[in-house]
Amino acid sequence: MNIRKITIVLAVVLIIGAVVASRFLISSRQEEDGESQVVAREKVPKVQVVSVNNRTIQAPIRITGQLAAPDKVELYAEVSGLMQPTRARFKEGIPFAKGALLISLEDEESRFNLLSQKSALLNSLTQAMPDLKLDFPQAYQKWQDYLDNFDVNEPLPPLPETETPKEKYYLSTRNIYNQYYSIRSLEERLKKYKIYAPFSGVVTEANVNPGTLVRVGQKLGEFINANGFELIASMSVKELDYIQVGDRVMLYSDDIQGSWPGLVVRINNKVDTNTQTVEAFIAVSGARLKENMFYRVKSVPNRSAMPLPSLAMP
Template identity: 40%
Template sequence: MRKIILSVLGVLLIIASIFLAKFLIASKDKPKPVQEKVVKTVFVDTVKNGGVQVKIPANGSLVAKRRVEIYSEVQGIFKSGSILFKPGQKYSAGQSLIRIDASEHYANVQSSKSNLYNSIAAIMPDLRLDFPEVYQKWQNYLNAFDLNKTALKLPEMSSEKENYFITGRGIVSNYYNLKNLEQRLSKYIITAPFSGILTEALVTEGTLIRNGQKLGEFIDPSEYEMEVNVSKSYANLLKVGETVELSNLNKTESYQGIISRVNGSVDQTTQTITAYIDVKNPDLKEGIYLEANIDGDTVQDAIEVDRNLLLDDQQVFVIKDGLLDTMPVTPVYFSETKVVLQGLPNGTILLKKPVPGAYAGMLVKSFEAEANL
């Protein structure tokens, strides 16, 4: 029985070997599958060299070109007026901003005026006898003297004797003491130096104002200036009177500015030079942050492309006969997102957008070519 089982197994093994041999022979003759070549579709552009205007970016905040910090030179109570001293309040040129109670000082001024008048009146009899030729002009001065008005200028001295006589009676010193008091009296009323708006108010009506105290800030909202810092390498491009493009951060609004001043020294820490740009627009406010594009030199025989198209070894990808290749270029100017290049011949097919994993020799086809198929 055992011999019969072994014989059957042997026959089956021989038959299986024959079938396996036939299968291997048949599979050996089948052709190997051909791997399909992958061709990437890319966006391209044709090089057309020309003049490229270099734009120097800068930014800064607007500040009113005419602004005044209001300080008090006298002491007293802030008197209320017809217009409240509040931020946002508009004033015309010459209009009173602040009135300080000056009743005590006014009394001193009037007392000094009276003393001057009395001292001149006291010498009139002597002038009639000793200096009859000058008597009339001093009499005219007394006749025009008004205690309710600013003191008039003393008559001109016509001789050395007259000068000694008038000065010796203390009239000249009394006059200048009076003018000093009158000058100080004018400081009790602070007027607007120009038409503008109050942006800061640190006191209110009834406040005791002290000498040297800051009272507020006043600006002219019709014209602003922006301070920008530009690399010293572009200092020769900053020209007074040149127009500058300004825009807000969202690029939704644009304005026209003019370079009004350029600092003559370079900041040693940042190696930048400061320029000031004037801008007028009713929509602008102090403190608004703007970006500026200052016109630089025009680079000839160049093109402007995205910075991410420039390789680390100062080469760019070009397309030749459906394959990617590299070509050396000369970068002339870098901005935040763009680079100006020279050295590419006209008509060169250049990548318009970077291709992930790109390498020299990669099969590609342009987007336009695929669209025409």
């Protein structure tokens, strides 16, 4: 009887001990799991998150080039003669409006020769009129009107149109056409004794002075349009990914203060063999700009990009 009671008591004690031990183990594991989660949570780095909003920004780039005038002419003499004084002297830095007289050469001999040829044509036409009236009465009046309006001091007007082949052959035998085209050639040659400004601009090189004997083929000077320039900038092939025609950029100089807006108007498709660079042409204008000055571009537009704060950079 006593043994049975003792057995029952021991069984109860063992059960209670097992329950207590299991609860202790469970609580210990929960504490360990909590501590491990805290440690893991402490190891996760914190980052700043921003929404991506692509737009056009200025990408840093450094390209340098030299200014050149796209409207530039080198003046050469097509005829010979003494240079005559003009109202505005043909000297470096002197501006001229479009159509203004730049250079005038002495043309007296050529002008008298032209007048002589016109007088000869007038005489030939006058001698041909009686036969025209008899053989080609229907054409007589137009040739008479041509004679009445003929002025040796004015540009030669076009000859009347012939109505029949016989009329044309008759005029040819009178040497009318040969004289006419010789005069037209002399008129065109006479124009070459005076050189006019093809556009508004300024003289950048003058090689002759009044009284100088100018010879055929001699270089007289240079004339440019100073209202607009192009920066011819060389860049590497890699930099072509950052610039394209139509981009607006800012130009800077190391010699004078200020900045000038420019527009990329052309990009050469040819790579220089020696330097492995490509030329970009940037149109720019301004009162302080001078030909052959050096300028640089600091940045170009970069499309579909987003700037990052400096803290985000490693």
